[in-house]
Amino acid sequence: MDRVFLGVDIGGTKCAVTLGTPDGAILDRLAMPTQAETGPAAIMERLISLAHELTASSGHPIAGIGISCGGPLDTRTGMVYSPPNLPGWEGIPVRSMFEDAFAGLPVVIENDANATAVAEWKWGAGRGARNMVYLTQGTGIGGGLILDGRLYRGTNDLAGEVGHQTILPEGPLCGCGKRGCLEALASGPAIARLARESLHYRRGQRLVELAGGRPADITARHVVEAAREGDSFSRAILEEAGTYMGIGLANIIQILNPERIVLGTIAVHAGDLILNAIRRTVAERAWERAYSVCEIVPAALGDRAQDLAAIAIIESAANDRR
Amino acid sequence: MDRVFLGVDIGGTKCAVTLGTPDGAILDRLAMPTQAETGPAAIMERLISLAHELTASSGHPIAGIGISCGGPLDTRTGMVYSPPNLPGWEGIPVRSMFEDAFAGLPVVIENDANATAVAEWKWGAGRGARNMVYLTQGTGIGGGLILDGRLYRGTNDLAGEVGHQTILPEGPLCGCGKRGCLEALASGPAIARLARESLHYRRGQRLVELAGGRPADITARHVVEAAREGDSFSRAILEEAGTYMGIGLANIIQILNPERIVLGTIAVHAGDLILNAIRRTVAERAWERAYSVCEIVPAALGDRAQDLAAIAIIESAANDRR
Numbered sequence: 001m002d003r004v005f006l007g008v009d010i011g012g013t014k015c016a017v018t019l020g021t022p023d024g025a026i027l028d029r030l031a032m033p034t035q036a037e038t039g040p041a042a043i044m045e046r047l048i049s050l051a052h053e054l055t056a057s058s059g060h061p062i063a064g065i066g067i068s069c070g071g072p073l074d075t076r077t078g079m080v081y082s083p084p085n086l087p088g089w090e091g092i093p094v095r096s097m098f099e100d101a102f103a104g105l106p107v108v109i110e111n112d113a114n115a116t117a118v119a120e121w122k123w124g125a126g127r128g129a130r131n132m133v134y135l136t137q138g139t140g141i142g143g144g145l146i147l148d149g150r151l152y153r154g155t156n157d158l159a160g161e162v163g164h165q166t167i168l169p170e171g172p173l174c175g176c177g178k179r180g181c182l183e184a185l186a187s188g189p190a191i192a193r194l195a196r197e198s199l200h201y202r203r204g205q206r207l208v209e210l211a212g213g214r215p216a217d218i219t220a221r222h223v224v225e226a227a228r229e230g231d232s233f234s235r236a237i238l239e240e241a242g243t244y245m246g247i248g249l250a251n252i253i254q255i256l257n258p259e260r261i262v263l264g265t266i267a268v269h270a271g272d273l274i275l276n277a278i279r280r281t282v283a284e285r286a287w288e289r290a291y292s293v294c295e296i297v298p299a300a301l302g303d304r305a306q307d308l309a310a311i312a313i314i315e316s317a318a319n320d321r322r
Numbered sequence: 323m324d325r326v327f328l329g330v331d332i333g334g335t336k337c338a339v340t341l342g343t344p345d346g347a348i349l350d351r352l353a354m355p356t357q358a359e360t361g362p363a364a365i366m367e368r369l370i371s372l373a374h375e376l377t378a379s380s381g382h383p384i385a386g387i388g389i390s391c392g393g394p395l396d397t398r399t400g401m402v403y404s405p406p407n408l409p410g411w412e413g414i415p416v417r418s419m420f421e422d423a424f425a426g427l428p429v430v431i432e433n434d435a436n437a438t439a440v441a442e443w444k445w446g447a448g449r450g451a452r453n454m455v456y457l458t459q460g461t462g463i464g465g466g467l468i469l470d471g472r473l474y475r476g477t478n479d480l481a482g483e484v485g486h487q488t489i490l491p492e493g494p495l496c497g498c499g500k501r502g503c504l505e506a507l508a509s510g511p512a513i514a515r516l517a518r519e520s521l522h523y524r525r526g527q528r529l530v531e532l533a534g535g536r537p538a539d540i541t542a543r544h545v546v547e548a549a550r551e552g553d554s555f556s557r558a559i560l561e562e563a564g565t566y567m568g569i570g571l572a573n574i575i576q577i578l579n580p581e582r583i584v585l586g587t588i589a590v591h592a593g594d595l596i597l598n599a600i601r602r603t604v605a606e607r608a609w610e611r612a613y614s615v616c617e618i619v620p621a622a623l624g625d626r627a628q629d630l631a632a633i634a635i636i637e638s639a640a641n642d643r644r
Contacts (some may be wrong), residue, residue, distance in 0.1 A: 072611060131477050145577075152469055154579025155453050158612045165573040166607055168491065178607055204442040255467075255577060256478025285488055285500055289394060292481045 003063035007053060007310030008047065008098065009112075010069040012085025015043070017051045019058050020311035023133030024123040029307060030054045036085070040092045048101045058303075063104045065098055068310040078109050084140075084175075108313055110151075116301075117144025118151055121261050122312050124300035128255055129260040133252055134294060134299070135162055136255055137245065138265035140175070141183040151313075154203070156284040163187065167247050184246040188220035188266065195223050195237045196317035206234040224270045235273060241266075242274040246281020264299040271298065290298050325385035328377060328633030330369065330420065331434075332391040334358055335408025337365070341380050342633035346445040351629060352376045358407070363416045370423045377424075386428045387420055390632040397479050397553045400431050406462075406497075430635055432473075435482060437631035438623075440473055442584050444634050446622035451582040455574055456621070457484055457568065460587035462497075463505040467578070480558030487510065489569050507566040507619075510542035510588065517545050517559045526555040546592045558597060563588075565595040568603020575608040575616055586621040593620065611614025 005028065005135040007018040016031040019132035019184060026314045055062055060241025070083030078095025082088070095109045106222075110118070117126070126132040128200050132146040145152045152159050154264055163183035164176055171180025184190055195218050196206060226234035249261055267274055275296065284293050326349065329340040338353040352372050356365060377384055387578055392405030400417025404410070417431045432440070439448070439456035448454040454468040463485025466473045474481055485505035486498055493502025494512075506512055517529055517540050528551065530537050532544040548556035589596055597618065604613050623630055 130628075147350040147469060147474055148472075150470075152578075154582040155613075155615050156579065156611070158579040158609065159577065161576045161609070161612070162577075163578045164609065166569050167568060169487075170487070178609075223485065247488050247491060251573060252577065253482065254475075254483045254486045255574065257478065257483075259477040287483070287498065288478065288487065289478070290483070292474075292476050 004042060004058060004060040005311050006019070006051060006062050006065045006066070006102075006316045007307055007314075008051060008067040009306045010034075010047070010066065010067065010086070010094070011045075011112075011306070011312075012070070012083075015047050016307060016309060017047070017054045018307040019054060019062075020308070022315055024119075024168060024308055026304065026307055026311075028054060028058065034086075034286045040086070042087045044092070044094070044097055048097065051098075051101070062102070064107060064314045065102060065108070066115070066310045066314040067094060067098060067107065067109040068115035068313065069094060069109060069112070070110045070185045071157065073109060073111055075153060075302070077110060078107070080109075082134055084226065099122070103249075106314075110309075110313045111142075111157065113142035113311060114144040114151060114153065114157075116264065116299075116305050117315045119144045119159070119305060119308040119312035120264075120299055120301055123308060125262045125297045126249045126260055129257040129258070130264060131256065132260045133160075133162070133256060133258045134262045134264065135249075136264040136299075137186060138188050141187050141245065141248075147256070156310060161169050162248060165251060167244050168224060181242060182248040186241040186248070191220040191223055191237060191241045191266070192218050194240060195234070198237065204231075206231040207234055220266060221269075222265065223272070225274045227270065238274045239277045242277025243281050245274070247285055249278060249286030249296065250291070253282065253290050257290050258281060258294055261294060261296045263296065264305070268298045268302070274317065326382040327381060327633050327636045328373060328384050328387045328424075329387040329636075331432065331435075331627055331632050332365075332369070332389065332408070332416070332629045333355075333628070334392070334405075337369050337372075339369070339376045340629040340633060341376060341438070344637055346441075346633065348626065348633075349377060349630055350380065352607060356408075358409065362408070362411045364414070366414070366419055370419065373420075373423070384427060386432070386636040387424060388634070388636040389416060389420060389429065390434045390437035390628065390635065391416060391431060392481065393435070394430060395402060395433055395479065396537045397431060397475060400429070402431075404507070408567045410452035415586060428636075432631075432635040433464075433479065434628070434631060435464035436466040436473060436475065436479075437635045438455050438586065438621075438627050439482070439584075441467060441627060441630040441634035442586075442621055442623060443468045445544045447584045447619045447625070448582055451580070453578065453580040454582045455482075455484070456499040456579060456584045456586065457571075458621075459508060459589060460510050463509050463570075469578070484570060484574060487570060488575060489566050504566060504570040504608060508563040508570070513542040513545055513559060513563045513588070514540050516562060517556070517557075520555070520559065526553075528553040529556055542588060543591075546588065546595070549592065549595045558569070558593055560596045561599045564599025564603055565603050567596070569607055570599045571600060571618065572604045572607030572613070575604065579612050580616055583616060584621050585618065587629070590620045590624070 143160040143162040169181035174181035174184035341349040362459035465482040465484040496503035496506035
């Protein structure tokens, strides 16, 4: 057996600790509900206990720890600053709490979008690409950039916030407070809102049915499900969201000239129902010379992505730390 | 005397050869009109003669050659592919022609926006920045990216084409064939067009006067000149262009989280008359956490930029060549 890594995934609804190998095999795993309302101190205490429990059961010494957590956070100091899904985590020294609990072990922390980008690049749909952009299109739209063969973090760990580029200057207000962001037009909640607002003048019976007869309960999952069944109303909604995504990806292609764009979450579930509109719009909005070298593909790691993300950053961080 | 470099700048109206030092001092220079209509073979022959003339007069051996030329071009093969300002240059092996003419010397080629980015980063307004975006806002809007302390070229040398991100999806047609690009809204020609189109319903007498009484002859230079004099019509035009630039820069900040953005050409001439609108819009459109670490400044190299660009890429290319 080679070295063994400990991965820690901190999320708004659940946390998990994972034992994995440097080549991305998962050996063991424990999870717990976050219970965000109990606050950072209690959550960190339970999480560190869980990590001790997992590593005690492992027959192998741990070689390093990787923590994947919602941003904003500072990878140099290891401090976390109030991620949207972890209210009250303002200035929590997450990395040093793990350093104290596992004395002597190297600990790295990365925001979850960057960490997932590294995992998809090492073991998923980004494998072999020198320049890769990862985007998750779920509750929010975030991303991570692999440029010239390594993670690019930006000046204060905010690179890759591709969901908050302006697509429509006079568009709807975004959760971030800005107007017309990609996230306000093509995230899961944006797709659900678009569907609900369109019910008034288009036919969306199947969608209302899937939502148990309550239009207010329609989610992006329902839209994808109905579109898969052939519902033309839901297909049109995904086309519209895909068009906005396509504008955002075309901008990324013009600025970064990547060879691959990996799309998580909705693109994985909806496939060509959204990818066709994305690819068509990219062809309209980016230069042929640039988009012809760029594949747009769904993410490949599925449910394992979050666990692997925390494992993936360990070696990467050791390699390219400033 | 240290090593001496030969810089070659190939432009649509003039070409120049320069002797310079690795630390950016210019020792000597010869220039010639391009006469683009004479075609690539004749131009390259005259240019290589000019380079021989310059280097023969130098008392020092040449250590390397850098060529700055309009893109698209391929930095790996050294081929140039029909830059907009050099019609007919389709597949011209510019680098190997210089390699043949100066046997044994290392020759590198870079598109002019990337080369100017490196020059501003080494010796101009970008000095000391680890992550810097250079933008020229002139006839076109192009750019170059310095990320994690080195030039980022992208997959096939098209990174940094920031002028062709979509700002208004239903906006005016761009010279590149796409709709609503930043370049179609904020370049020199776009500013002139905006001024001409606005004459019908706003007062722009001073501008028409500067253009010799011929509205069709209004240029961005006239707009900047009138704005400097206090003409409110021209100031409003620059505000509008600055607002579009601000949206484009905010997108760049969200995606790349740079610590400095260096703006060439119009920002240098117009100063705060356009920078104020740019900075205000960035504050509205980018996250505080990201724009607060990013200075937006005018370029510093002025008329020397193009000569220094060709010199600047020589060492850089030697350092980070793939």
